[in-house]
Amino acid sequence: MTKYALTILILFSCFIGCVYAEDLPNDAAHLFYSANSLYEKREFKEAVEDYQNIIDQGIESGPLYYNLGNAYFKSGKTGYAILYYKKAARLMPADSDLKSNLSYAQSLTEDSGLQPVAQNKFTWAINIPFREFTLNGIARILIIMYLLVIGLLAGGVVNPVFKRRATFIFYPVLVLFLLSLAGFSVRYYSEEVLTHGIVVAREAECKYEPIDKSTTYFTLREGQEVLVLKTRNGWRRIKRLDGKLAWVKSDAVEEI
């Protein structure tokens, strides 16, 4: 029985190892430091290009997005700065520098007083313990909780004495598992199912129809956040945070 348990443990280690194993380009760090030097020299446009080159290699990191956001901000492109701060927030939501810069950049946008539609209280409450975690982080917590629940259940099946002794720990673990499952679901819906976008143009006219000559319904300002519902023929169907739907030119809104 011990042999089986060991085999299973090794197999799982392999699985988890595979999940984390990645091939990443070597020159990313070099480019990153080069971009940082350009930033220090106040050559923000060049710094943006270098940071962007790293992203074009198909890799990402919280500090990379953060620095790119800073470089855009210094270049006067607040919309792009907010876009990359938001991207960074998905990878390092607990970073205080990022929170500070994002809130400052948002405070400079026009119409920043527009309030989003109130979030469901239940989902808001569920998200509280996981605010500081990334979606990957919540997924890892979920795996750990799941394995603990399965382990405790298996232990209870195999050994009745263990079952009796572990009952007091099983229910809290089960609650934590269900909580992390709910937290994961809420965050997954918000980040993976819904597509958020940021207005990167100074002003974006939102129209009733995806036609240039269509009547303007409302105007979005740089840095405003919207939900992108679909993209078609150079137009995006967007939903403003207060629920209004309209069409806007694709290049005016970038997806987070």
Add this chain to the structure above:
Amino acid sequence: MKYFKIGILILVFAGMAAALSYAEDIKFEASIDKKTVAIGESAQLGLTFYGTQNVPAPDIGNIEGCDVRYLGPSTMMTVINGSVSTSITHMYKIQPLRMGKFQLGPFTFKYEGNTYRSNEAFLTVSEEKPREARQEEPKAAGGQEDVMDSLDLKDRLFLTLKVGKARAYANEIIPVTIKFYSNNLNISDIQLPTFNQEGFSKAQFEEPKQYRERLNGLLFDVLEFKTTIFGTRPGDYKIGPAKLKCNLIVRKRTRHASPLTDDFLNEPGGTGQYFDDFFTRYERYPIELKSDELQLALSPLPTEGRPADFSGAIGDYQFIFDAAPKKVKGGDPITLKMEINGNGNFNTVIIPKLENTEGFRIYEPQAKTEPGRKTFRQVLIPESDKIYQTPRAVFTYFDPDKREYKSIAHGPLPLEVEKVAEAPAQVIGAPQGMLPPAVSMNFGSPEEKKDAPQGDILYIKENLGRIHTKDYRIYNSFFFLLIFLVPMVMLVSVYVIYARKDRMLRDTRYAHRTKAFKNMKHDFMKLKHRLRSNDTKGFYETLFGTLQNYLGGRLYLPVAGLTFNTVESLLSSKGVDIQVINKVKGLFEVCDRAKFALSNIDGFKMKDDMKEFEEIIRFFERMKL
């Protein structure tokens, strides 16, 4: 106790004041539910007193050519935006006796020493509609009476467009009001109005207001949409027409008119209305309402008296000016906050002009627009400790109502700049969160002059951090799924194994049965081996033993000395097919015979018996005993 008494007194006074204010606000209005009726039909006249509910029914006397009957009062209390309004309406049935146009009112009424006078209402009485015609219409429409035809929609459902002024200046904000009127109609899905605004920029509509308004003696439900426009080029323009889409909900009766029941059911006050309600359905008719067009002329701003520093701001504004901190160390920034608030076109408002800026390093200002105000933040750094005041700020704008240019100047505000020996240089890469805002720098460092800090963002990160591929999502990987599935499968397997083990311990009958099958499988291999080696004696001895063991275990009987006679009665009692019992009997007998007379048995017989044995096993495994 003292405070309690004072409270009571205040309440009493407040109540009296409220009562007085109600008494003063009584308004008397006359309205009629239909403007046109056919002879033989009636209309309802309502005499409404707003601001009270205690007024008795006025005696309106006789109206020539009409029969007047008092129906009774109805009271109403409405709360709109926290203000309460009360009213009482006395209803009268007006039955015209001849055709023509009747003027009802104005009515006068004396109440508690005051005389109230109402407006007048008009009623037009036309020729009676032939009864046959009324009956034929439903038949032609397949039994449906189209209520749409009977509605005079133009007077009861319409849209109006109004602009704040017919002449305005370029860039002046012009209020636009679109009102949607409906009288006693069921309207749904009202969409936001649109209007032709070519040559003008339009703001978003405000939250629409809903209220009631009396117009030409009719009470209308009004939905008011407000927005603003401004045009940049002088000239003559057309605004509108405003358009609004909505659905009109119309009641349709589907009951077939029967000549037998028609007279009875259509009697006034008869049972017809109940049947009508039963057979009534509602249909939506999409309609688009259109208002009239308006003319609007835009003039250029007057050149006379235009100040040199005028930058195009137009409206009626106030200007607030402040500086913080007012006491700084050399090299530290000072932020000038300049807030322009009021009514006007904030698109035309730019940062007020700063005068006397010598001795300051000036950075790019930040502007923030909010409803009703625009705030500018201007960062300055005094270049020497000999600076004693901020620059003076002047804001110039054109007031379109007074038709004149105005300037508001503030400052200079006193400043105190402390001299510092040498400010420490900002070290790039210092720990995050410890850096001052980006404007913190060496006093008068020449290289920094070209840098224009654009805000108080914190510095960049030095390390790339944990990097991974863009599509790296552990929850989208196959392994994530596997991590969930494999333990679940294992848990189920462990559960099944341990549940079986547990049952084997607790359920001896089940244990015997399981063990019997397991042993049989083992013996079955032996039998096959004996069959292949043509060992007749060994084959039948093994077959006998296997049969004994299997049946003993399966039927929960002691194996030692088990014979066909032992099992026969049990099998019969359990309803086992007689053919199977005979097969079992046959096998027992052949095994017995084989002990003594092997010569009668050949390889074929052994194969047949083996097959019989297999069938018996299959039967018992299928059967629940």
